[in-house]
Amino acid sequence: MQDDTGLLAGLTVVDLSQFLSGPYCSLRLLDLGARVIKIERPDGGDLSRRLYLSDTEVGGDSTLFHAINRGKESLAIDLKNEDDLAFLRTLFAKADVVIQNFRPGVVERLGLDYEAVKAINPSIVYASISGYGEEGPWVMRPGQDLLAQARSGVMWLNGDEQQGPVPFGLAVADMLAGANTCQGILAALVRRGISGKGAHIQTSLLESLVDFQFEVLTTHLNDGGRAPKRSDFRSAHAYLSAPYGVYPASDGYLAIAMMPIGKLQDLLELVELQPYRDDSKAWFTKRDEIKQIIASRIATHTVDHWLSILEPADIWCAKVLQWSELLQSDGFRILDMLQTVTREDDVSIDTTRSPIRVNGKRPTLGRAAPRIGEHSADIRREFEA
Numbered sequence: 001m002q003d004d005t006g007l008l009a010g011l012t013v014v015d016l017s018q019f020l021s022g023p024y025c026s027l028r029l030l031d032l033g034a035r036v037i038k039i040e041r042p043d044g045g046d047l048s049r050r051l052y053l054s055d056t057e058v059g060g061d062s063t064l065f066h067a068i069n070r071g072k073e074s075l076a077i078d079l080k081n082e083d084d085l086a087f088l089r090t091l092f093a094k095a096d097v098v099i100q101n102f103r104p105g106v107v108e109r110l111g112l113d114y115e116a117v118k119a120i121n122p123s124i125v126y127a128s129i130s131g132y133g134e135e136g137p138w139v140m141r142p143g144q145d146l147l148a149q150a151r152s153g154v155m156w157l158n159g160d161e162q163q164g165p166v167p168f169g170l171a172v173a174d175m176l177a178g179a180n181t182c183q184g185i186l187a188a189l190v191r192r193g194i195s196g197k198g199a200h201i202q203t204s205l206l207e208s209l210v211d212f213q214f215e216v217l218t219t220h221l222n223d224g225g226r227a228p229k230r231s232d233f234r235s236a237h238a239y240l241s242a243p244y245g246v247y248p249a250s251d252g253y254l255a256i257a258m259m260p261i262g263k264l265q266d267l268l269e270l271v272e273l274q275p276y277r278d279d280s281k282a283w284f285t286k287r288d289e290i291k292q293i294i295a296s297r298i299a300t301h302t303v304d305h306w307l308s309i310l311e312p313a314d315i316w317c318a319k320v321l322q323w324s325e326l327l328q329s330d331g332f333r334i335l336d337m338l339q340t341v342t343r344e345d346d347v348s349i350d351t352t353r354s355p356i357r358v359n360g361k362r363p364t365l366g367r368a369a370p371r372i373g374e375h376s377a378d379i380r381r382e383f384e385a
Contacts, residue, residue: 014039016102018047063349092124095124231287254298263313343371
């Protein structure tokens, strides 16, 4: 439900989207104080209710649905029903933001596209998320995260060289597109506050993944078009030299970031690194050989042993934590990033909180994701009045 003290308090967001990208965007707006009315089909609702990340189910829905839709209101709308469409247009007339991620052409057929909504509400901020934009040969391809990663080139930056393309283990395209859409919406709301004018914000999974790669793509565009070359040994970044990587210790893993090889040679007491000590070009051209030498040394002692040597010398390094270790660490606990959200039907689920603090405080919205159409009657009474 809406946070009356949030930065966006008083703003109403009508979210027609489903799955991840659009709902992630509206979740960020909700955490900043906006009211989010989620539009769902009466027969089944958002498809992500049945998109399971594990065999865990809470209140009949997936943990994914709960994580990304906490605190929202659900309005059941049959988009094939003229009366429901008429009410939806009534809702648009009083809304501040509309979000949709239908495949291109669908909202036009429904009469719910930006131009149609703008005719009802000229100051509306309307956001569209697609898979690959609104034009071109990929328009009608499924806008799914793994497929967008496959077309973006990003898979050639992960894993070791001999592994071939390796996808991210997260729905990174969806999350980035949602974050980019949120940024565009916030900018449009600022302009509307100045000029009274609305706007149409558009992005796609592919555009967001291209932007995600702006550093390495800029390098590619200006170094003769050479393809990225990942390390064959514990690669952590296709474009960074040794020692950048993750190394097995005797009891875990140690991440080591950028540093002069000579300094690392002294601290690790590795005479084998002498040929590369002052040859910065070799740190890249002989990256695998250098990393294998370092790995053989790191493997001889514990992570804490190496941290006790490297951290006092201001070497950028860290123990690689599993989730259980992260959640128990003081560094994580002090951030207060977890919350328990509940619902009147005894649904209770532990999840994360907003990553943004405002005036030193992190927004807290304690209500779980809604049941399908849970708020339909109240919303209809409110907006039909």
